[in-house]
Amino acid sequence: MTEIKLHNSRSRTKEVFTPLDPENVRMYVCGPTVYDRAHLGNARPVVVFDVLYRLLRHVYGAERVTYARNFTDVDDKINARAAESGRAIGEITEETISWFLEDMAELGALPPNEMPRATAYIPQMIAMIEGLIEGGHAYAAEGHVLFRVRSYKAYGGLSGRSVDDMIAGARVEVAPFKEDPMDFVLWKPSDATQPGWDSPWGYGRPGWHIECSAMSYEILGPSFDIHGGGNDLMFPHHENEIAQSCCAHPEGEFAQVWMHNEMLQVEGKKMSKSLGNFFTVRDLLDQGIPGEVIRFVFLSTHYRKPMDWTAEKARNAKNTLDHFLGLIVGVEPGVPDEEVVLALADDLNTHKALTRLHTLAKEKKADVLKASLLFLGFDLATLESGWFGEEHYDGLVPLAERLGQVRAAAMASKDFSEVDRLKSALLEAGVEVRMSKEGVELVPGPNFDPSQLEGLS
Incomplete structure (x- = not known):
């Protein structure tokens, strides 16, 4: 035990x-x-x-x-x-x-x-x-x-x-x-x-x-x-x-x-109405900040330390969850990672647990990553069907493959005009474009509009 x-x-x-x-x-x-x-x-x-x-x-x-x-x-x-x-x-x-x-x-x-x-x-x-x-x-x-x-x-x-x-x-x-x-x-x-x-x-x-x-x-x-x-x-x-x-x-x-x-605290100051930095959870939710982002920011700081809520932390949390969800959509969860469990067992060291998630993502252990996210309380069903739109990932797969092929051809011809065209269209539609040696990854953000990708080839 x-x-x-x-x-x-x-x-x-x-x-x-x-x-x-x-x-x-x-x-x-x-x-x-x-x-x-x-x-x-x-x-x-x-x-x-x-x-x-x-x-x-x-x-x-x-x-x-x-x-x-x-x-x-x-x-x-x-x-x-x-x-x-x-x-x-x-x-x-x-x-x-x-x-x-x-x-x-x-x-x-x-x-x-x-x-x-x-x-x-x-x-x-x-x-x-x-x-x-x-x-x-x-x-x-x-x-x-x-x-x-x-x-x-x-x-x-x-x-x-x-x-x-x-x-x-x-x-x-x-x-x-x-x-x-x-x-x-x-x-x-x-x-x-x-x-x-x-x-x-x-x-x-x-x-x-x-x-x-x-x-x-x-x-x-x-x-x-x-x-x-x-x-x-x-x-x-x-x-x-x-x-x-x-x-x-x-x-x-x-x-x-x-x-x-x-x-x-909020942006380094005590939250108070007189400072204009007082807000409710519902205020943030109504601004379009998902509850999972709020939770991620909370867990990024150990519970016995003062926690500073900042807009930058919220953006970083959103981008991190974006990345994680791009890896685990459609994957059956395995069992929570032992190191994540042990981090929590050490006086709720949630910061260490979240750091471990990044390692799991890097190692492409999608099933363990998904189980660990669930264990930490992230409602992936809500995220996948709502915020990020799971149904849109299938449509992005061929576009990612297409952009990868065009990029490979451009590397040889030195003509990147088609790469720029596709990338601009994806960004306009609210898709984050990540290109690396491993290939192309397309991640829909909260403002993703699939209708803008119709006819894109």
């Missing part, structure tokens, strides 16, 4: 991954708050942990892996969007969830086994909060329930901070009903305009952190293998999850391995 090594954020070291139960490998990843389209940064953890999901399925078997990713569908941002738009909260969340799933599918992401919504687990959250109060880890105050941070001695272990240092560096107004500035909200009151549920502490709604603890416990149990998300969630969200989960269920150990992806 392939040995997997993963960087554990809690131990800050790369460790050999040993699942608690090889027959039931479990992973939880924090999902989106559903009030708007997913921006490019939201998509990075989806792609990162989709690659890990594919690797786990490959090593342990698809039926032995459970991947849960939640939807936060109760949140103040959603309430604000409903208030400003006049739309119902449920209508907004349903629409946004649908958008998210469609956009992530375009990036080649497999749907997780479980996609729980926070609003479906309110009773479980209330029960968990009640248990924390009974154990002395939480207290009710003025319609709120707060977690008593100092009751969990290991608090700060994930992020490497002490509670006193956190307080010293805090710049937030402390609510008068808190026992300690670091205590965080498990439950808060709702007014008539806000979503809410009846509870022992009055009509209200859960705090953000409790939802993931309750849902992961119900779906994966008190102990599971991997918890993932962006590194912006390490503190306070993941730190708070650990504290409340370990106090509520001391029989378990919560997540064994913590994984965090780095953030995304």
Whole structure:
């Protein structure tokens, strides 16, 4: 069996991954708050942990892996969007969830086994909060329930901070009903305009952190293998999850391995609306950039390094996929290349895996290349029938042969006028012309128009 090594954020070291139960490998990843389209940064953890999901399925078997990713569908941002738009909260969340799933599918992401919504687990959250109060880890105050941070001695272990240092560096107004500035909200009151549920502490709604603890416990149990998300969630969200989960269920150990992806930049700068470089996944798709290109750019950078999205990287990714697909169209896939698998098994070294694809292409191992692309999550069926147009390749084969013959004759006669004529016509039709010692290769691009090649001979 392939040995997997993963960087554990809690131990800050790369460790050999040993699942608690090889027959039931479990992973939880924090999902989106559903009030708007997913921006490019939201998509990075989806792609990162989709690659890990594919690797786990490959090593342990698809039926032995459970991947849960939640939807936060109760949140103040959603309430604000409903208030400003006049739309119902449920209508907004349903629409946004649908958008998210469609956009992530375009990036080649497999749907997780479980996609729980926070609003479906309110009773479980209330029960968990009640248990924390009974154990002395939480207290009710003025319609709120707060977690008593100092009751969990290991608090700060994930992020490497002490509670006193956190307080010293805090710049937030402390609510008068808190026992300690670091205590965080498990439950808060709702007014008539806000979503809410009846509870022992009055009509209200859960705090953000409790939802993931309750849902992961119900779906994966008190102990599971991997918890993932962006590194912006390490503190306070993941730190708070650990504290409340370990106090509520001391029989378990919560997540064994913590994984965090780095953030995304655009052309070397932090993505922000004020800089004019903020865009959603749908913005790129609507601009004609295929989801496979977005995925390829993402995988070109290791998940623990900041990723810089640039137009040049997108162009290079498109050209690379162009080349790969020109080699594998019509070829039956073999098995994924072992070196590609081993690259992913080494803490998801996707850059190394993509580098290996270039070697496979150079060596003309089309069946292995195709299987490896599929393993990495590139939806070749979509590309071949849509973006590149598989049906057009057959028509280009005789043209490639014709151009090769004309080129050979021109080498002898030194008259390249016919070569130039054919090449110009192909370029005008959106075909990339590649000529080398091995011969002529014609690759249709996204703007390929076969009608312009009619009568070309």
